[in-house]
Amino acid sequence: TTEVINNSVSNDFKIDLINFSSTPDSDLMNWANFASDKMSERTSNILVVAYNIGEYIGEEIPGMPFNSNEVILSQSEIDLIMAQTEQWLLNDPCMSEQRGHRNEELESYRFWLENGADTSTQRGLCEETRLVMMAWKDGIETWNLQRFLVHELYHAFQRDIANEYCNDTIERMGRGEHAHAVVEGAADYFTFFTADEMYTDADRQNYDRIGYRGPLNNLFREASNLINEDRSNDVTGSGIATRAAIMVRLMVEKGWISHEGILDGSFHHNCERADLNPSNPDFVFAWENWFQFENQNEEWRFSDSILSN
Numbered sequence: 001t002t003e004v005i006n007n008s009v010s011n012d013f014k015i016d017l018i019n020f021s022s023t024p025d026s027d028l029m030n031w032a033n034f035a036s037d038k039m040s041e042r043t044s045n046i047l048v049v050a051y052n053i054g055e056y057i058g059e060e061i062p063g064m065p066f067n068s069n070e071v072i073l074s075q076s077e078i079d080l081i082m083a084q085t086e087q088w089l090l091n092d093p094c095m096s097e098q099r100g101h102r103n104e105e106l107e108s109y110r111f112w113l114e115n116g117a118d119t120s121t122q123r124g125l126c127e128e129t130r131l132v133m134m135a136w137k138d139g140i141e142t143w144n145l146q147r148f149l150v151h152e153l154y155h156a157f158q159r160d161i162a163n164e165y166c167n168d169t170i171e172r173m174g175r176g177e178h179a180h181a182v183v184e185g186a187a188d189y190f191t192f193f194t195a196d197e198m199y200t201d202a203d204r205q206n207y208d209r210i211g212y213r214g215p216l217n218n219l220f221r222e223a224s225n226l227i228n229e230d231r232s233n234d235v236t237g238s239g240i241a242t243r244a245a246i247m248v249r250l251m252v253e254k255g256w257i258s259h260e261g262i263l264d265g266s267f268h269h270n271c272e273r274a275d276l277n278p279s280n281p282d283f284v285f286a287w288e289n290w291f292q293f294e295n296q297n298e299e300w301r302f303s304d305s306i307l308s309n
């Protein structure tokens with residue numbers, strides 16, 4: 001695969017793909033379009049840069065939560081990815097105007113590629129210019145890759161996360177871990193529900209030998225595993241996105257935010273997330289009680305005392 005594929009989705013804004021992984025372009029584009037079609041209105045152009053990495057090496061990548069891995073790409077493939085990515089940025093109305101910003105980004109991307117970084121990141125380059133960079137080991141389960149792609153793409157669909165006005169508003173309220181958790185939680189909430197629609201029966205079986213019982217059940221169970229892993233009830237513990245997705249679910253069940261708004265992206269149209277801050281008692285309640293769920297007769301649910309509180 002050596003060409004940038006231009007596949008327009010249902011609305012005018014494109015998702016382009018530079019794919020140097022062994023997963024076929026058509027699979028990645030089908031999944032991306034499936035997720036994109038869930039959005040009520042998209043306004044960004046998105047580039048997805050995808051590649052495979054080899055065995056884990058584990059050196060830290062400065063400034064990012066990535067580690068180094070064996071580099072599978074040849075130097076000429078890396079150069080090609082870089083050239084195509086640069087061209088995409090030069091064609092973009094916003095990034096073409098920002099030489100310094102562009103070069104800084106490109107320098108990081110090259111460093112990640114040349115060090116086999118296990119990238120999983122959405123760059124809000126401009127409000128309407130988003131770049132997803134993601135790396136995985138060949139052989140990853142299909143459901144796992146779908147989930148990975150859908151999660152990162154949702155960040156690219158989150159319009160307000162690269163909106164200066166929205167970010168300034170949140171900053172003024174003391175941007176803390178909560179702002180990050182809300183963004184991650186919404187992304188994973190969308191991901192569990194949307195990826196679920198993409199799974200085949202075989203995927204579901206692969207996913208979970210105990211029995212896959214649907215997206216919400218699965219979300220609860222994974223969050224429960226995370227809590228057991230590090231014995232922490234903090235939203236910000238390991239696997240913050242999945243923990244925070246449960247916090248989002250609690251707010252949905254309480255009627256404080258809309259399930260549909262998360263799933264069609266409209267939650268992120270007008271900076272609604274700015275209301276989810278530490279001076280909002282409802283949000284504080286969700287932040288402090290998200291872990292109060294249990295398994296009753298094979299079904300996960302929030303404790304009655306939490307729902308009726």
Ligand SMILES: [Zn+2]
Pocket residue numbers: 151152155184187241
């Ligand atoms: Zn994320």
